[in-house]
Amino acid sequence: MAITAGIDAGAKNTKVVILREDVVVGRGTNPTGFALSEAVEKAFVLALEEAGITRDQVDRIVATGAGRKAVHLAQGNVTEVTADARGANRLMPSARTVIDVGAEEGRGISIDERGVLVDSAVNEKCAAGAGAFTEAMARALEIPLEDIGELSLQSTKSIDMNAQCTVFAESELVTLVHSNTATADIARSVHDAISSRITSMVRRVGLEPEVMLIGGVGYNVGFKKSLEEDLGMKVTVPEYPEYVTALGAAIIAKEQLGGA
Amino acid sequence: MRANYGYTDGSGEWYITIDTNKCDGCRACEEVCPEGCFAIEVDDYDDEVAMVTEDQRKKIKYSCGPCKPVGKEHVEPCHEACPHGAIEHSW
Amino acid sequence: MAGEDKPEYWRWPESRWTNPDLDWKAGDIITAGVDVGSVSSQAAIMVDGQLFAYSNMRTGSNSPDSAVNAMDWALKDTGMTLDDINYVVGTGYGRVNVPFSNRAITEIACHARGGNFMYGPTVRTILDMGGQDCKAIRCDGRGKVEEFLMNDKCAAGTGRGMEVFADLLSVPIQDVGEMSLDIDEEPNPVSSTCVVFAKTEATGLLREGWPKEKVLAAYCSAMAHRVVTLLERLGVEEDFAITGGIAKNRGVVKRLEDELGITTLEPRYDTQIAGAVGAALFAEALVKKQRKQAGG
Ligand code: SF4
Ligand code: SF4
Numbered sequence: 052m053a054i055t056a057g058i059d060a061g062a063k064n065t066k067v068v069i070l071r072e073d074v075v076v077g078r079g080t081n082p083t084g085f086a087l088s089e090a091v092e093k094a095f096v097l098a099l100e101e102a103g104i105t106r107d108q109v110d111r112i113v114a115t116g117a118g119r120k121a122v123h124l125a126q127g128n129v130t131e132v133t134a135d136a137r138g139a140n141r142l143m144p145s146a147r148t149v150i151d152v153g154a155e156e157g158r159g160i161s162i163d164e165r166g167v168l169v170d171s172a173v174n175e176k177c178a179a180g181a182g183a184f185t186e187a188m189a190r191a192l193e194i195p196l197e198d199i200g201e202l203s204l205q206s207t208k209s210i211d212m213n214a215q216c217t218v219f220a221e222s223e224l225v226t227l228v229h230s231n232t233a234t235a236d237i238a239r240s241v242h243d244a245i246s247s248r249i250t251s252m253v254r255r256v257g258l259e260p261e262v263m264l265i266g267g268v269g270y271n272v273g274f275k276k277s278l279e280e281d282l283g284m285k286v287t288v289p290e291y292p293e294y295v296t297a298l299g300a301a302i303i304a305k306e307q308l309g310g311a
Numbered sequence: 312m313r314a315n316y317g318y319t320d321g322s323g324e325w326y327i328t329i330d331t332n333k334c335d336g337c338r339a340c341e342e343v344c345p346e347g348c349f350a351i352e353v354d355d356y357d358d359e360v361a362m363v364t365e366d367q368r369k370k371i372k373y374s375c376g377p378c379k380p381v382g383k384e385h386v387e388p389c390h391e392a393c394p395h396g397a398i399e400h401s402w
Numbered sequence: 403m404a405g406e407d408k409p410e411y412w413r414w415p416e417s418r419w420t421n422p423d424l425d426w427k428a429g430d431i432i433t434a435g436v437d438v439g440s441v442s443s444q445a446a447i448m449v450d451g452q453l454f455a456y457s458n459m460r461t462g463s464n465s466p467d468s469a470v471n472a473m474d475w476a477l478k479d480t481g482m483t484l485d486d487i488n489y490v491v492g493t494g495y496g497r498v499n500v501p502f503s504n505r506a507i508t509e510i511a512c513h514a515r516g517g518n519f520m521y522g523p524t525v526r527t528i529l530d531m532g533g534q535d536c537k538a539i540r541c542d543g544r545g546k547v548e549e550f551l552m553n554d555k556c557a558a559g560t561g562r563g564m565e566v567f568a569d570l571l572s573v574p575i576q577d578v579g580e581m582s583l584d585i586d587e588e589p590n591p592v593s594s595t596c597v598v599f600a601k602t603e604a605t606g607l608l609r610e611g612w613p614k615e616k617v618l619a620a621y622c623s624a625m626a627h628r629v630v631t632l633l634e635r636l637g638v639e640e641d642f643a644i645t646g647g648i649a650k651n652r653g654v655v656k657r658l659e660d661e662l663g664i665t666t667l668e669p670r671y672d673t674q675i676a677g678a679v680g681a682a683l684f685a686e687a688l689v690k691k692q693r694k695q696a697g698g
Contacts, residue, residue, distance in 0.1 A: 085606045085609060085610075155599065169382075170381045170382045171381070172376075172381050174322065175321075175322055176320075176321035176322045176323075176594070176595065176596055176599070177320045177321040177322040177556070177596050178321070178596050178597075178598035178599060179320075180322065183598055183599075187598060213366070213369075214369075215369040215370050215555050216320070216369075216555055216556050216557050216597075217557075217596075217597075217598050218557035218562060218563070218566060218597050218598065219534070219557055219562070247373065248370075248373050251373040251374070251376035251377060252373070252376060254376060254377040255376045255377065255379060255380055255381045256380075256381050256382075257380065312547050312548060312549065312550070313548070313549040313550075314549075314550060315549070315550065315551035315552075315635065315636075316551075316552075317551075317553075317555075318553045318554075318555035318556055319553055319556065319559075319628070319631060319632055320555060320556035320558065320595070320596070321556070321558065321594065321595040321596030321599065324631075324635070326551065326635070354508075355507050355508055355510075355511035355547075355684075356511070356546070368554075368555070369554070369555040370555075401635075
């Protein structure tokens with residue numbers, strides 16, 4: 052029985068998925084911080100513990116994510132989009148568009164029925180196009196990141212945010228707070244802003260149903276709602292959205308073993 | 312005058328350049344753009360020319376995205392519409 | 403001076419100047435330019451094409467008030483009042499909110515014209531690094547714009563990006579430049595352009611034990627490099643001048659000069675007043691045009 056692992060060395064968090072045949076038996080995560088190897092080791096150990104196995108039982112490890120080339124534990128690596136495509140396809144074979152919004156990058160991916168990548172577009176290197184935007188805005192609003200999604204669902208009116216930069220948006224948001232704008236409405240404007248940027252990126256790769264949203268931002272119900280409105284389409288978020296990329300890498304590791 | 316509207320941010324360079332020596336203010340771009348990126352206005356030197364609207368200047372990477380599909384041959388509608396070739400994109 | 407009460411690490415001091423050798427009462431055409439920026443506002447008064455007075459102060463929360471304050475401060479103790487001024491042009495981000503102005507002109511055109519006056523007609527490339535934007539302008543010998551770009555979307559490469567760093571390191575903004583030059587060896591520039599990601603990078607460097615000076619050096623050279631990329635779109639033609647708040651930051655200017663292999667012109671006035679001076683010059687030209695038309 053083949054046991055494989057996928058390690059997603061993201062800019063913010065490192066995630067590990069362990070697969071026994073086609074079943075996920077262990078998951079682990081740790082903040083990447085400034086010491087990647089340490090984070091990889093910790094997340095890997097957590098996943099091994101959950102799987103109840105030792106490290107030499109793992110037949111093959113494939114890394115992905117921004118730090119994939121620096122993961123020395125791995126025997127191979129694949130790009131995030133390839134891993135995303137495979138992971139999303141496993142969870143929902145009908146998915147044709149995959150949107151992966153992580154802390155530092157947003158990706159739009161179109162895939163075929165076998166989980167093969169067709170096209171992809173990315174928002175990168177600008178915090179305004181990724182999860183870091185929402186994080187900074189939650190901080191400026193002085194509310195926990197986990198709460199900003201729920202909060203925005205209570206909004207009664209939409210307001211436009213002018214700033215297209217995280218730094219300038221922080222000041223704009225402070226002005227809104229001072230002018231007594233409801234926090235729920237501000238939270239919604241944050242999600243609308245990031246969603247419109249993600250939507251135009253996704254439209255570049257062609258928008259086909261079904262649409263799956265993965266990455267840590269998948270937990271944000273407020274963002275999901277804004278995204279569904281902008282796309283005019285239902286968006287599905289799988290369980291453990293932040294592990295889909297690591298899952299894809301683990302599946303690819305299994306395929307690379309061949310046979311079995 | 313070559314007017315570059317847009318920005319350079321962490322992700323790259325995103326500019327629409329309008330050559331006001333070529334532009335005669337015919338409004339073709341204004342009519343064809345699905346995002347309302349253009350307006351015809353009198354500039355500081357009293358010429359009536361096309362400009363990229365104020366609120367679009369900060370988001371053209373996103374606004375023009377759908378006109379620039381990944382992996383497909385394309386000509387932007389504004390380029391096609393301009394009879395004088397006065398409009399360029401930097402990407 | 404207003405606003406000096408609490409320590410702010412990230413704003414330039416205000417300034418004011420009057421030409422002691424000029425008798426404005428003997429003047430014929432008196433014009434003014436008011437540049438209302440997002441962070442600072444300036445007023446410049448010209449008498450027959452000569453600079454008579456200027457002020458440079460912070461922009462408050464309200465643009466019209468800031469315009470009035472800057473103008474009042476420039477007029478202070480000169481004996482001149484607003485009524486003595488023939489024509490006022492407003493410019494900058496708040497240009498449509500200058501209550502006493504006769505016309506609004508964009509900051510690009512005003513900067514080119516003001517730069518031409520302040521640095522002389524040989525100036526061909528002007529870089530203005532303001533509080534929340536960055537402009538690159540190529541102009542002809544009369545100060546007319548040939549090509550420009552203006553970036554007010556992204557905080558990187560603007561005063562604001564520098565403020566974020568000054569704040570992070572608790573260093574007063576006017577000391578950033580000198581401190582960044584107080585190093586033994588030039589470090590690699592901060593690799594992220596994005597201010598948010600650059601801040602994360604800097605936090606990591608501080609954790610590794612880098613002194614503040616070295617972190618500032620890494621950021622100043624990143625900023626210089628970013629501005630060079632902007633300039634390269636236009637092509638830098640000499641003479642080259644830098645205006646705006648960042649022109650006062652030697653740490654950025656020196657690295658910029660090194661990267662371009664060009665030295666910038668020495669400023670003769672406060673580098674932040676180029677927009678206001680240009681606006682006052684446009685005003686003068688407009689008065690002359692009106693008189694000519696009236697005179698038939
Ligand atoms: S590319 Fe499309 S959206 Fe962009 S300016 Fe041209 S027509 Fe408008
Ligand atoms: S500073 Fe702002 S606009 Fe620039 S790259 Fe970062 S988030 Fe984007």
